[in-house]
Amino acid sequence: MASPSDAHSAASGGGGVTAAKTDLEDFFDQLDLNEEEFEDVVIDEDDPELQESARWLALARVHTEKTFSQGAFYKDMRAAWNPTQSVRFRPVDPNRFVVQASCLGDWERMMMHGPWLFRNWAVLLCPYDGFSRTEDVSIIHMPIWLQIHKLPDVYCKKNIVEKLLKSAGELMEMRLNGNTRVDYVRVRVKHDTREPLTKFVSIVHGKERQVYLVRYEKLARFCKVVVW
Known part of the structure; x- marks a missing residue:
């Protein structure tokens, strides 16, 4: 896991991460490798040293196609999470990062107390095992609180x-x-950011349809739509 200073150095390269990955993929595509040419190293995932380095990991993605300062992202997220110990970042794409907390309490806050925002964009998080290729991990869900208003008891x-x-x-x-003191119920859902938000719910009682408004708490911009 890279140190914060290493992460900041990597961030200064802009699109260098994506360019390097593309060049490497093109290189392997051009090779005609035979099975006999591989000298595989077999990794024991139960190795204590590996387990220690893979503890309290997450993948984070800023849900935007716009460019932004990775240094500002690190600073803002540390302030939002308010961790008791250090949190390290390593960029793996322009808007995707490996994040490692230093204790379980900080990791649980990062994963459970969202949604998190950066410049009003959603910051999506998912657990990461440390072994999978980061580009193969889907980061599409965002935990959000919603309110159903005026719902009768x-x-x-x-x-x-x-x-x-x-x-x-x-x-x-x-x-x-x-x-x-309020006229709504609160529910926390794991929302798929590829899907539209639920704006209302309805109940039919005595052949009459009753419609109830759904509002969202601390919701960011995503799917190119601004919602409250």
């Missing part, structure tokens, strides 16, 4: 809310009770 039941939000994403957490 009789409908504030787990099974009903699950049906209402079946298209919103994987349900992670519900807070159906205790909202004595």
Whole structure:
């Protein structure tokens, strides 16, 4: 894992990471390799030293096609996560990074307390085992809190809310009770950023359709649409 200073040095190269990867892929495509030419090194994934270096890893992706300062990204994310110990970054693409926390508590905060924003763009995170090729790991989900407004108390039941939000994403957490000062229920979902947001839900009772507004908390720009 590169040190923060190494990561900043790598970031100064702009598109150098992508160019180097493309050149290497082109080089191997031109080789006519036979099986006998390989002298494979077999890695023991249970090796304690390897396990230590692969602890508390994540992959992060800034959900934008625009260029940005990687140094500013490191600074802003450290401020947002407020870790108790150091967090290291290594760029693997212009907007994709290997991130390593130094303790479980900091890693869990990074992974569980989002959504995270950088310049109002979504920062998507997923666990990383340290062994897989980073380009083969899909980073498409974003945990977000949503609110269903004006939902009557009789409908504030787990099974009903699950049906209402079946298209919103994987349900992670519900807070159906205790909202004595507000008129909504809060639900945390794992949203697929390739899919549109759920803007409303509806219930048919006594042949009458009742429509309830869905709002999102601390949501960033993604899918080229600004949402609240």
